[in-house]
Amino acid sequence: QRPENRQPGYDRVNQPPREGGGERPAFPPRPPRPPFGQPYGQRPASPGAGGNQFPPRPPFGKPMPPRQAGLGEKPEAVGKEELERVKSVNKRDFVKKKDKLKEIEELKREKQAEQKIQAKLLKRKKEEQELAEKVTEIHLAKQLTVGELADRLRISVPEVIKQLMMSGIMATVNQTIDIATAKQAAENLGFTILQIEDKSKDSDGEAEEAISEDETIDKSKLKDRAPVVTIMGHVDHGKTTLLDSIRKSRQKIVSTEVGGITQSIGAYTAMVNSKKIVFIDTPGHEAFTTMRARGAQITDIVILVVAADDGIMPQTIEAINHAKAAKVPIIVAVNKIDKPGADPDRVLQQLTEYELVPEKWGGSTITVEISALQDLNIDELLDYIILIAEVEELKADPARKAAGVIIESKLDKGKGAVATFLVQQGTLRVGDFVVAGIVSGKIRALFNDLGERIHKAGPSTPVEVLGLTEIPQAGEKFEAVESDKLMKEKAGERKEKEKISKFDEMSATRVKREMLLQSTQGDTKELNIIIKTSTHGAAEAVTGSLHQLESKHIFVKVVHLAIGDITEADVMLASASNAIVIGFGVKEDQNALRVAQEQGVVIRKYEIIYQMLEDIEKTMLGLLEPEYREVEIGTAEVRQVFTVGKTVKIAGCYVLEGKIVRNKDAKVIRNDKEIFRGQINQLKRFKDDAKEVNSGYECGLSFDKFNDIQEGDIIKVLTKEEIIRNSLV
Numbered sequence: 001q002r003p004e005n006r007q008p009g010y011d012r013v014n015q016p017p018r019e020g021g022g023e024r025p026a027f028p029p030r031p032p033r034p035p036f037g038q039p040y041g042q043r044p045a046s047p048g049a050g051g052n053q054f055p056p057r058p059p060f061g062k063p064m065p066p067r068q069a070g071l072g073e074k075p076e077a078v079g080k081e082e083l084e085r086v087k088s089v090n091k092r093d094f095v096k097k098k099d100k101l102k103e104i105e106e107l108k109r110e111k112q113a114e115q116k117i118q119a120k121l122l123k124r125k126k127e128e129q130e131l132a133e134k135v136t137e138i139h140l141a142k143q144l145t146v147g148e149l150a151d152r153l154r155i156s157v158p159e160v161i162k163q164l165m166m167s168g169i170m171a172t173v174n175q176t177i178d179i180a181t182a183k184q185a186a187e188n189l190g191f192t193i194l195q196i197e198d199k200s201k202d203s204d205g206e207a208e209e210a211i212s213e214d215e216t217i218d219k220s221k222l223k224d225r226a227p228v229v230t231i232m233g234h235v236d237h238g239k240t241t242l243l244d245s246i247r248k249s250r251q252k253i254v255s256t257e258v259g260g261i262t263q264s265i266g267a268y269t270a271m272v273n274s275k276k277i278v279f280i281d282t283p284g285h286e287a288f289t290t291m292r293a294r295g296a297q298i299t300d301i302v303i304l305v306v307a308a309d310d311g312i313m314p315q316t317i318e319a320i321n322h323a324k325a326a327k328v329p330i331i332v333a334v335n336k337i338d339k340p341g342a343d344p345d346r347v348l349q350q351l352t353e354y355e356l357v358p359e360k361w362g363g364s365t366i367t368v369e370i371s372a373l374q375d376l377n378i379d380e381l382l383d384y385i386i387l388i389a390e391v392e393e394l395k396a397d398p399a400r401k402a403a404g405v406i407i408e409s410k411l412d413k414g415k416g417a418v419a420t421f422l423v424q425q426g427t428l429r430v431g432d433f434v435v436a437g438i439v440s441g442k443i444r445a446l447f448n449d450l451g452e453r454i455h456k457a458g459p460s461t462p463v464e465v466l467g468l469t470e471i472p473q474a475g476e477k478f479e480a481v482e483s484d485k486l487m488k489e490k491a492g493e494r495k496e497k498e499k500i501s502k503f504d505e506m507s508a509t510r511v512k513r514e515m516l517l518q519s520t521q522g523d524t525k526e527l528n529i530i531i532k533t534s535t536h537g538a539a540e541a542v543t544g545s546l547h548q549l550e551s552k553h554i555f556v557k558v559v560h561l562a563i564g565d566i567t568e569a570d571v572m573l574a575s576a577s578n579a580i581v582i583g584f585g586v587k588e589d590q591n592a593l594r595v596a597q598e599q600g601v602v603i604r605k606y607e608i609i610y611q612m613l614e615d616i617e618k619t620m621l622g623l624l625e626p627e628y629r630e631v632e633i634g635t636a637e638v639r640q641v642f643t644v645g646k647t648v649k650i651a652g653c654y655v656l657e658g659k660i661v662r663n664k665d666a667k668v669i670r671n672d673k674e675i676f677r678g679q680i681n682q683l684k685r686f687k688d689d690a691k692e693v694n695s696g697y698e699c700g701l702s703f704d705k706f707n708d709i710q711e712g713d714i715i716k717v718l719t720k721e722e723i724i725r726n727s728l729v
Contacts, residue, residue: 003546006323013396019354019676054450066360067116075619082450085654092099099175101561129612138152138191138192138297140186143176143177143178143182143183143505144176145173145174145177146160146161147174148176149177149185149664157173160185161173163178164185166188166439167185168606169181172520178657191247192219205260212235217592218518221400221644223398224276224394224395225394225460226393226459226460226461227278227301227386227388227389227394228276228280228299228300228422228460229277229279229385230298230299231243231279231685232282232304233305233306234314235315237307237310238335239334241373242303242333242371243268243281243307244397245271245375246382247279254609259378262407264442267280267462268280268449269461269462272386277385277389278460278461280298298405298407298424299328300394301328301385301388302323302330303331303333304330304331306333308333308337308344309336309339311628318494320354320629329366330356330366331366331368331388332351332358333368333370333379333381335371337369337376338374344369351365361383361425366384366441390542396459397459399426401481402426402432402434402480404425404455405421405423405475405477406437406475408420408537409473409536409563410471410534410535410536410563411534411635414563415417417441417472418466419436419471421457421462421463421465422458422462423458423461423462423463424459424462426459426480427456427457427619428443428461429481430455430456431454433480433487433488434467434480434579435487435491435628436477438472439472440468441467443467445467447466448461448463448464452551452724460510471536472536523555526554527554529546529579529580529581530558530559530560530561530570530577530581530582531582531584532562532564532565532566532570532581532583532584532586533561534563534584534585534586538584541609542612544556544612546558546613553624554620559574559579562667564586565586566581566589567589571592571596572595575599580601580602580603580604581604582616584605584609585606585610598686610720626723627722628720629632629721629723631718632717633659633661633664634660634716635655635716636660636699636714636715637653637656638710638712638713639653644727648707649702650700651700651715653701655694656695656700657694659692659717660692660699660715660717661691661717661719662680662690662692665718666680666716666718667716668706668720669715669716670712671712676708676709676710678706679703680701680703680717682701683700683701684700685697
């Protein structure tokens with residue numbers, strides 16, 4: 001740009017600010033710098049700081065001027081006397097404080113010592129009290145944990161665990177032990193078991209409830225009731241035929257039973273000389289032990305049927321034991337006296353071995369020789385039943401609420417849950433609210449033993465009941481209650497107790513047999529089974545019998561057990577668990593059949609229990625790995641040894657017996673000791689290869705990797721033969 005167009009510079013001191021630029025404060029002029037060696041003057045005061053209060057600094061090497069009064073001056077020195085006085089005061093205060101702290105510490109120690117003495121006194125008093133209240137006798141009613149046992153014995157848990165370990169049982173504080181183990185441990189610890197209650201009984205509360213109900217029975221209202229007679233004995237000894245002869249009904253019970261044998265408990269009524277008698281027919285097969293025991297417990301009189309041609313059999317002995325345990329009178333009916341080879345005297349002789357001495361021999365056991373098929377001496381047997389019933393004075397109160405026992409239960413496709421009740425006290429009516437074990441319901445219908453609908457059932461009356469919500473367990477007690485609310489309360493309480501009892505049954509000493517077998521044998525096999533039966537009693541018998549088929553090589557695992565027909569859900573479960581479905585006295589629906597064919601599930605149905613057991617045993621045998629045994633098929637003697645090449649030796653043999661086969665295992669015996677076992681890899685007859693050489697011929701053979709053959713050695717050829725299994729043992 002041209003100089004004339006340039007704007008003049010901005011003079012901060014002499015010129016005003018440019019237009020639009022705003023006003024700025026003028027910078028003050030800087031003071032001139034002093035000459036070299038001269039000190040700086042006083043600094044100008046900073047704005048807002050109040051100025052500099054310090055004097056100018058002197059030149060280098062010059063002394064500092066004296067400080068102004070009041071700025072950083074030291075206090076005047078304190079005198080010696082004053083200092084001593086202050087020290088003595090402080091020392092006196094310190095000593096007082098120290099003494100006070102010592103006093104506090106001493107009080108604290110005294111208090112702690114007093115507390116220790118009181119704790120010792122309390123401990124000694126507690127020990128004396130425990131010693132005075134030490135338990136020496138206890139009651140055991142059910143399974144309990146180790147901790148609960150220690151509480152009952154009032155000793156420490158480690159003592160109980162130590163005693164169990166000494167007995168060979170490893171258990172922790174929360175694990176459950178059974179009654180027998182608890183009894184043994186308590187006795188070893190010096191305690192006395194007063195009474196062990198039967199596990200089949202109800203809980204303590206229910207037992208007390210039953211006792212209180214029995215105490216409220218008014219004896220003035222008791223009336224005579226019909227006797228309950230249970231017919232027991234061995235299978236195929238004529239129990240059901242005897243019952244048919246007594247009832248004289250048109251439809252024979254025997255004709256309705258599959259295989260001609262009883263497989264469930266049946267209750268029937270018969271009129272003899274205008275007097276009612278209730279008969280209970282029990283199975284005789286060995287698988288139905290629980291049913292026979294249940295029949296003996298609910299009866300007043302037991303008729304023991306013994307075939308005159310067979311005599312006392314295993315299930316006869318079992319029936320005698322059940323009757324003796326129930327403490328009921330026994331009448332022995334010697335049946336089939338009309339058959340050739342019948343020997344009643346031999347039966348009477350066998351009875352004496354079981355403390356049943358006949359009356360004719362001076363004993364107290366009533367014996368009657370009968371023929372149920374020919375109707376011989378049946379009236380005499382009935383007269384004895386009525387006579388014993390009159391002597392026993394059997395009575396009941398028909399006016400009270402009904403109570404009794406469940407004989408059998410099943411699931412009917414059209415009726416639902418069906419149970420057979422035996423009324424023992426009171427009268428059961430249609431519309432009553434009933435609690436049967438953990439099951440409850442309102443009675444919708446009652447049927448007698450002839451299938452006729454009735455409205456009420458008095459004491460000693462067997463009836464078929466409809467209206468229960470579920471299938472009750474056979475052998476449980478039932479009772480009628482006042483209202484639906486009370487029925488639900490009782491059923492809920494019993495279900496809760498059932499849950500607790502199931503947890504109690506998880507015992508530490510009872511290892512599952514599946515785990516036990518799998519731990520002892522690595523190759524143990526299992527057969528998974530789903531069981532569907534017609535009645536609850538049949539389910540008990542089937543499962544009990546299947547568990548007896550176990551061996552150390554294979555065991556039965558019941559995946560599912562239920563009452564009723566085989567359904568599609570059962571087949572799907574079998575497919576998922578690789579199980580077979582067993583139906584006992586039941587049918588399968590069309591959907592179940594279709595799904596079984598699609599999934600490849602095996603369904604087997606049976607009507608007779610021993611046929612089912614035989615078939616299951618064969619199936620289990622088929623699952624086992626085959627066993628082999630060694631069999632000698634030929635013997636040869638080495639008469640000369642030939643060397644081929646440098647190392648290979650050929651044994652020139654003469655076949656003494658059997659035959660020598662190539663590629664078979666053989667053993668070399670020298671001086672009656674086996675020195676080698678291996679495979680024959682070469683066999684020749686002269687120069688030709690041979691597959692086998694029979695006895696009376698010569699041959700040459702050699703082994704692979706064995707050349708120590710000498711003249712006079714015996715070579716025995718072996719083969720493996722499969723062992724045919726006939727049993728699981």
